[in-house]
Amino acid sequence: MPDSRFRRPFLPPACGALLLGLLLTACGPGTPEGPLPQAYDPPGAVVTMDKPITRPHRRTIGMRSAGVYASNEFAGGRLDDFFRTSDSLYTAVIRPENAPINNSPWYAFQLWADRPQTIYVEMTYVDGTHRYVPKLSRDGHRWRPIDPAAYRPDTSAGTARLRLDVGPDTLWVSAQELLTSDDVDAWTARLAERPWVTRDVIGTSRQGRPLYRLTITEAWPATDFVLVIGRQHPPEVTGSLAVQTFLETLADDTDLARRFRRRFAVLAVPLVNPDGVDEGHWRHNTGGVDLNRDWLDFNQPETRQVRDAFLPLREDPDATVYFAVDFHSTQYDVFYTLDRSLEAFPDGLVDRWLETIAARLPTYTVRDEPFGLGSPVSKNWFYETFGATAVTYEVGDENDRDRIRSVARTAAEALMERLLEVPDAS
Ligand SMILES: [Zn+2]
Structure with a gap:
């Protein structure tokens, strides 16, 4: 895949998804032009009796033909599926604990590979749309935002594509730095x-x-x-x-x-x-x-x-x-x-x-x-x-x-x- 696809001007995901975003992504109760607090809640948010959740399935997924591995086996991890879409393109599937839910789609996973290579990861979401700019780490403690040239959010699709260099050393990819x-x-x-x-x-x-x-x-x-x-x-x-x-x-x-x-x-x-x-x-x-x-x-x-x-x-x-x-x-x-x-x-x-x-x-x-x-x-x-x-x-x-x-x-x-x-x- 040509690198030029990743050199478009970076737009924060919130901008393109403004209409949907303003409805779904605010943590708190309102924006300067927004309506009353409850308008940002999904239906039933104030009903606080227990609701069923899906526990994360902690596992390492290996694509042996490509020698690429993904894992959510750590505190704070969130990766619900990961599969190879084509040559160097992979799809990450992120789900919430239950739905409906505000659009704060947390993700966190580790990647590594048998040999150094560049891969592309398409971030996709169930019951939500991409929000957080990826943070990368080599040790799980020191973090930096992804290079904007390697990050292409698609605000109309609610997804994002990441270009990542993986190899035998673990690469951590997370919505925000891990603070467990x-x-x-x-x-x-x-x-x-x-x-x-x-x-x-x-x-x-x-x-x-x-x-x-x-x-x-x-x-x-x-x-x-x-x-x-x-x-x-x-x-x-x-x-x-x-x-x-x-x-x-x-x-x-x-x-x-x-x-x-x-x-x-x-x-x-x-x-x-x-x-x-x-x-x-x-x-x-x-x-x-x-x-x-x-x-x-x-x-x-x-x-x-x-x-x-x-x-x-x-x-x-x-x-x-x-x-x-x-x-x-x-x-x-x-x-x-x-x-x-x-x-x-x-x-x-x-x-x-x-x-x-x-x-x-x-x-x-x-x-x-x-x-x-x-x-x-x-x-x-x-x-x-x-x-x-x-x-x-x-x-x-x-x-x-x-x-x-x-x-x-x-x-x-x-x-x-x-x-x-x-x-x-x-
Ligand atoms: Zn909050």
Whole structure:
């Protein structure tokens, strides 16, 4: 196949598929021109009773005549079929855990070959269309986006064709860099080595993985609280990167963070859906449910246990929740805030916080999309339970990773500064 086919100008897949994309791909509830939150959900998303899922079939598929092999036998792997279409062209088939489902089609697989060769892989999807720019790795830890010249998304077909150099050394191909439950757990363990950070287990996922909570404070006893959660949706790795930097900044050995921790305590569950992450899910937990639509009925063990870890604060007359934030990813950076007609405590905090971020990052566009309480998402539960300022922090899928971290660091610093100005409510 001639290389010239791959030298067309690169278009992000979201552009061509705009109409379908806007209907199906938003993680959160809306776009600047979009309708109300629920419009982005597939039918039945807010019905959170268990739904059947198909477990991934973990295996290595070998095409011995060509000496080419593909495998999904690792945490986070997702490759449902792989076959040779013609000479050097292969087809990868990616399916969701169940359907209908939002269009966040996660994939992750390894390739290798008996001898060095260039192959083409056509990415195809059942119940979805291609979305994520492939990330490549030779060791499963260091990742880079695919060379645009080797990547041709077909937005009308919802597929993409990749040109890949394979050989005896494993090539990892993934929708986003792998950040499995083991990776996140190792990170929380490292953070908990700091004297003002503790880690405990608040429950277990449906498949028995621990749900870890970090407590970051130097106030004993603490009465002023900030609540943080993340990764309800497995493919949202950029949100995971942001929550890590956000929490690291709150736990830093800086004057600002020390002053903050002497008054506030941060309670954080950075990985709410470890099963979905390790199973290579597109969106749901292993109950087949979108966890961020279960914050009204609490039918799923993960949401129920995270709720129960926070609820004692409501019964404690000395405790006040000032701020709650839930980290996600979607096509672009956006803060889903509460409609300003809702009286959240502390009054005006979210505006002062976002204004500070905008002032510190002049080249960064702060998108603030307020909306009301129509959907059963965590943000609304935080507000309705504690009366607190609550935000969904969305990070763009393909943003520069260093930029994600610098924005998250600035967001954490701005939050600490603005919270320290709020008079103690107790
Ligand atoms: Zn999400």
